[in-house]
Amino acid sequence: MTLPPEFKSLYRLARRTSASAVIHHKSATLALRHLWRRPFENAASVLKQSEASPAREDLRLWLDNFHKRVDNTLYLLHNSSLTRGLPHNVTKTIAGTLYHHVRALSEPHLPKWDPQALDHKPPISRQEATKLSDKQRLNSLGERALRACGRVVRMAEGRDQILLGTVKAKARIAGGKKGRGTSVRMWGPGFHN
Secondary structure, eight states: OOOOHHHHHHHHHHHHHHHHHTTTOHHHHHHHHHHHHHHHHHHHHHHHHHHHOTTOHHHHHHHHHHHHHHHHHHHHHHHHHHOSSHHHHHHHHHHHHHHHHHHHHHSOOSOOOOTTSOSSOOOOOHHHHHHHHHHHHHHHHHHHHHHHHHHHHHHHHHHHTOOOOOOEEEOOOTTSOTTOSOEEEOSSTTOOO
């Protein structure tokens, strides 16, 4: 079952508008496009379900709400492309935060498993233990900051009926292929605590 052309057109319009909202800055454009992809994938699956069973009122209401949120989001992105005020700062900050978050996750941070290596680890010094604990505290602080940002984003989405997107970033294992590792949600429905 293919998607209707109106839905594809809406997705392409959201991608073009997000590019113009950040003045066609390449990394910010890619970050925003990554942000809008998941909500549109969810909407496409709901659209296919509603076509399969047209009697379901809840799916139709969900799609109406989705279209309303996308319209408001397109309005925000359009204002961001025209003015350099608050809408532009919001989109620029979201794109920058997303870019740096995904970049930090994509850096190799887990050692590649070597089957020939010994099973025991050499003892670490006190300085290495201090460095390790400082790094863990910094990572914990970053995670708490992103959780707070996620709460603010969800409140803004609820209050202003806009769609700020959902992120699913994958960590990378050192020496491994890109995309392997754990999935981490930055914000959106399902990002809690």
